[in-house]
Amino acid sequence: MNQQSFANTGKLVRFILRLDRFRMLIWLLALTFFTLMVPLAFLDLYPSQADRDVMAETMENPAMTAMVGPGDLGNYTVGAMTAHQMLLLTAVVVGLMNILLMNRYTRSEEEDGRRELVRSLPVGKLANLNASFIILSLLNSLLAIITGVGLYALGIDSMGLSGSLLYGLILGVTGLFFAGLTALIAQITENARTVFGFSLALLLIAYLIRAIGDVGHEALSWVSPLGWVTAAEVYSANNWWVLLLLIGGTLLFVALAFYLNAIRDLDAGFLPSRSGKRQASPLLLSPLGLAFRLQRTGIMSWAIAMLLVGVSYGSVMGDLDSFFGSNEMMQQLLASQEGTSFTAQFVSVLMVVVALIGTVSPVMAVLRLNGEEKKDRLDHLLGRAVSRTRLVAGYLVIAVINGFLMLSLAAGGLWLAAASVMEEPFAFGEIYGAGLAYYPAMLVMVGLVVLLIGFVPKVSSVVWLYVFYSFFVLYFGGVFQFPEWVGKLSPFGYIPELPVDEMEWAPVVILIVIAVGLTAVGMLGFNRRDIQG
Amino acid sequence: MALLKTEGLTKMFGNFKAVDDINIDVQKGEVYGFIGPNGAGKSTTIRVLLGMLKATNGKASIFGKDVWQDAVEIHKRIAYVPGDVNLWPNLTGGEVIDLFMKLRGGAMNKNRREELIGKFNFDPSKKCRTYSKGNRQKVSLIAAFASDADLYILDEPTSGLDPLMERTFQECVMEARDEGKSVLLSSHILSEVERLCDRVGIIRDGQIIESGSLDELRHLTRTNLNVETKQQITSLDDMKGVHHVERKEQALSLQVDTENLDDVIRHISQFGVVKLESAPPTLEDLFMRHYEGASASGGES
Numbered sequence: 048m049n050q051q052s053f054a055n056t057g058k059l060v061r062f063i064l065r066l067d068r069f070r071m072l073i074w075l076l077a078l079t080f081f082t083l084m085v086p087l088a089f090l091d092l093y094p095s096q097a098d099r100d101v102m103a104e105t106m107e108n109p110a111m112t113a114m115v116g117p118g119d120l121g122n123y124t125v126g127a128m129t130a131h132q133m134l135l136l137t138a139v140v141v142g143l144m145n146i147l148l149m150n151r152y153t154r155s156e157e158e159d160g161r162r163e164l165v166r167s168l169p170v171g172k173l174a175n176l177n178a179s180f181i182i183l184s185l186l187n188s189l190l191a192i193i194t195g196v197g198l199y200a201l202g203i204d205s206m207g208l209s210g211s212l213l214y215g216l217i218l219g220v221t222g223l224f225f226a227g228l229t230a231l232i233a234q235i236t237e238n239a240r241t242v243f244g245f246s247l248a249l250l251l252i253a254y255l256i257r258a259i260g261d262v263g264h265e266a267l268s269w270v271s272p273l274g275w276v277t278a279a280e281v282y283s284a285n286n287w288w289v290l291l292l293l294i295g296g297t298l299l300f301v302a303l304a305f306y307l308n309a310i311r312d313l314d315a316g317f318l319p320s321r322s323g324k325r326q327a328s329p330l331l332l333s334p335l336g337l338a339f340r341l342q343r344t345g346i347m348s349w350a351i352a353m354l355l356v357g358v359s360y361g362s363v364m365g366d367l368d369s370f371f372g373s374n375e376m377m378q379q380l381l382a383s384q385e386g387t388s389f390t391a392q393f394v395s396v397l398m399v400v401v402a403l404i405g406t407v408s409p410v411m412a413v414l415r416l417n418g419e420e421k422k423d424r425l426d427h428l429l430g431r432a433v434s435r436t437r438l439v440a441g442y443l444v445i446a447v448i449n450g451f452l453m454l455s456l457a458a459g460g461l462w463l464a465a466a467s468v469m470e471e472p473f474a475f476g477e478i479y480g481a482g483l484a485y486y487p488a489m490l491v492m493v494g495l496v497v498l499l500i501g502f503v504p505k506v507s508s509v510v511w512l513y514v515f516y517s518f519f520v521l522y523f524g525g526v527f528q529f530p531e532w533v534g535k536l537s538p539f540g541y542i543p544e545l546p547v548d549e550m551e552w553a554p555v556v557i558l559i560v561i562a563v564g565l566t567a568v569g570m571l572g573f574n575r576r577d578i579q580g
Numbered sequence: 581m582a583l584l585k586t587e588g589l590t591k592m593f594g595n596f597k598a599v600d601d602i603n604i605d606v607q608k609g610e611v612y613g614f615i616g617p618n619g620a621g622k623s624t625t626i627r628v629l630l631g632m633l634k635a636t637n638g639k640a641s642i643f644g645k646d647v648w649q650d651a652v653e654i655h656k657r658i659a660y661v662p663g664d665v666n667l668w669p670n671l672t673g674g675e676v677i678d679l680f681m682k683l684r685g686g687a688m689n690k691n692r693r694e695e696l697i698g699k700f701n702f703d704p705s706k707k708c709r710t711y712s713k714g715n716r717q718k719v720s721l722i723a724a725f726a727s728d729a730d731l732y733i734l735d736e737p738t739s740g741l742d743p744l745m746e747r748t749f750q751e752c753v754m755e756a757r758d759e760g761k762s763v764l765l766s767s768h769i770l771s772e773v774e775r776l777c778d779r780v781g782i783i784r785d786g787q788i789i790e791s792g793s794l795d796e797l798r799h800l801t802r803t804n805l806n807v808e809t810k811q812q813i814t815s816l817d818d819m820k821g822v823h824h825v826e827r828k829e830q831a832l833s834l835q836v837d838t839e840n841l842d843d844v845i846r847h848i849s850q851f852g853v854v855k856l857e858s859a860p861p862t863l864e865d866l867f868m869r870h871y872e873g874a875s876a877s878g879g880e881s
Contacts, residue, residue, distance in 0.1 A: 238709060240670070322705040323672035331675060332682035341668060423666045430630050430660040431683040434652045578632040 052309065054171035059178035063152060071186050074144050075193070078218075082137060082194045086129045086203055099123045105363055106131070108468065113258040114359055116277035124205030126282030134214060138276045139254060141190065141218050142225035145183060146246040149229040152179035155239040157314060166313060176230060176308050180301060183226040191219030210282040213290075217279055220293040224272055225250060227300030234307035237316035272296060334433055335441035342412055346449055349408040353453045356404060357460025360397050364390055365468035394473070394481060395544040396522070397461070402485030402539065403518045405453035406492050409446035410510060413496040416442045417507050423580045435574045439497065443566065450489045458482025473546070481545035487558035488538040494565030501572025504579065513537070581608050583731050583762045584629065588638035591628055598624040600786035601638065606731070606762050611753060613777030614766040615867065621786040622766040623663065626735050629764075630660060642731065656685050659724035663736030663766075665716040667708035673719050674704030680723035689726055696722045699748050713740035725752045732756060732763045738772065750776060770863040780863070782870055789870055797866055802835040804859045805844075810852030819844060830854075
């Protein structure tokens with residue numbers, strides 16, 4: 048590693064800045080915005096210490112601890128609340144940002160062959176890695192300073208200067224920790240997809256290890272860097288020394304990454320590249336099999352996420368009635384009705400949210416067809432003995448089963464967790480039915496995507512706007528007092544809100560008919576139009 | 581018997597005529613070369629023939645069936661290789677070959693598959709994301725030639741292959757022809773077309789401007805002559821059908837229109853011929869003649 052190895056680092060730094068300034072700016076703005084919004088929202092939602100103490104009680108269960116880590120529940124100030132509910136999750140997102148960006152600047156560049164072009168110029172062997180670190184150090188420092196100073200500037204009593212700066216620094220240093228980890232993995236494995244998969248897996252494992260540790264085996268939490276994040280006890284004990292652990296880990300990774308980069312060939316890694324299958328399994332050999340194979344990982348991850356969403360919502364059901372009884376804002380959100388428990392109303396609102404999150408997966412499944420078309424890969428299938436109808440049907444089957452699976456997992460998880468914490472639990476059918484009632488609305492969304500792909504494939508992703516619209520009007524409808532027709536513009540607005548409302552079959556039947564109609568017309572359009580390419 | 585036939589085939593994209601009144605036919609057992617520069621309309625024509633694009637006007641049929649209506653039936657008996665092969669990054673080459681063979685239907689000829697994998701020197705156990713352009717083309721070529729098709733539609737199939745693999749490819753095409761299969765080969769590698777094709781069609785700006793067997797095409801054009809004579813040849817430049825006369829000391833090179841060849845040879849022979857070489861025009865000569873001066877009007881790509 049001589050001086051030459053770093054030649055022209057400065058120019059590369061400026062080059063990366065030029066390429067990615069907007070990407071970095073958006074990350075920075077989004078993270079800062081959410082970090083600063085949350086304490087203000089908490090101040091609004093829980094104005095008195097009594098409100099916050101009720102919240103602390105709700106948080107005092109293993110599921111919440113597993114999700115957000117331990118908190119200072121005995122002295123649950125707005126600051127302690129923010130640090131408890133937000134710091135860990137934000138740190139995970141910052142980690143994700145660093146994984147994505149570091150991978151983008153290192154192994155992706157190399158794999159796409161751009162690094163070779165750059166390296167043929169008078170640029171040092173380690174200059175690219177060096178520049179990537181400098182860029183991410185700058186970005187993480189900015190994030191640390193802006194959030195730290197910003198939190199203090201909110202002027203909330205319980206959020207002092209020391210705690211606020213620590214909050215920002217924890218985010219920034221955790222970011223660098225994962226940037227270093229990713230840089231190291233980028234030296235070891237040969238392709239960018241694997242680097243991302245590996246790094247993300249380590250991030251999630253770190254999260255899970257500390258979840259298990261926080262719930263029962265405290266020593267285990269110390270193994271995970273994300274355990275160090277919560278151990279900082281920001282806005283209560285303010286343990287600055289955890290920064291040293293994170294910085295130490297970062298330096299170790301960085302040094303190793305530089306060393307490995309210095310001794311390896313361009314485009315090479317250290318893991319022997321695994322040979323894949325020479326022959327396809329029979330399951331792959333159909334349009335349906337291919338469509339499933341392409342989305343398998345995505346569907347499975349989404350399914351796990353849905354189960355977790357269900358379980359975590361379910362786990363807070365135990366003492367909801369006392370909590371909502373004392374909170375005006377929440378009462379408004381739930382548009383209080385006589386004769387039903389708050390918990391039942393909470394379930395009915397949750398189900399809309401769960402159904403809409405669950406809708407994302409089947410919608411993605413159908414949109415994948417459009418993605419394949421954009422990449423000119425449909426010609427491979429349609430140029431063989433595959434009809435267009437059979438092709439679309441493959442994606443459709445996946446979407447339809449997928450949607451059912453997502454709702455089932457979320458509703459099932461919710462029931463299971465709720466049943467274990469409630470004194471008088473809901474019947475399984477009550478919760479599962481409430482979730483599954485949204486299935487027809489989900490199918491309408493799927494049908495809409497088929498319609499869009501059949502006639503206006505280039506703009507088919509506008510369906511996301513409609514999904515977002517549905518989420519917005521149905522979730523916040525109560526708070527903003529929207530007129531009823533606003534909700535009726537979404538198929539989700541026609542579904543009876545079980546278990547509070549009575550079940551109605553008419554909208555269900557009509558929505559299914561609409562879904563089938565949209566799909567059929569969309570298929571007709573797809574059969575008649577040109578395939579792009 | 582024409583396996584593939586188009587009549588007045590036209591494809592518009594908005595107001596742009598990508599394919600303009602094209603008439604071609606591919607007979608059983610012949611290799612038809614479809615040549616033209618990038619953007620001339622070769623791939624668009626082929627995608628219409630495959631039923632990916634709907635013809636704006638005209639008719640196209642393969643095996644006597646309509647290419648749009650009966651696409652699936654037709655595709656059971658054809659094999660297609662696109663020029664730009666975009667594959668799924670996380671499947672291996674072997675998986676994709678199997679998928680392609682299976683989707684065509686019919687029996688999977690495992691022996692033929694292995695034989696071709698060996699011939700093309702291809703490693704099917706790697707993920708597609710690691711393949712170079714040439715290797716991605718091999719996936720498509722192996723799947724095509726391992727299948728028992730009656731018609732091969734090949735759209736610039738060799739643009740990423742090295743000379744050795746290019747030869748392997750040519751062997752595969754010739755083998756197919758010897759078995760009585762038909763091939764529609766679109767290309768801009770003229771030496772390849774010259775070597776393989778029985779007939780060619782030259783396309784420019786969406787129109788076929790010349791078609792026929794290579795001999796027929798050559799007949800319409802000029803022969804290259806190299807002559808050395810005892811005496812200096814005079815008054816050659818004024819003769820009908822003589823072009824591009826160049827003098828190098830005693831030697832002389834010129835091009836002669838085929839119909840004036842007789843007159844010119846008679847004239848030259850008066851000067852005491854020491855050496856006479858004649859060469860038929862290459863396809864490149866033919867091609868260039870059609871494109872010279874036309875590039876100004878037809879450069880949309």
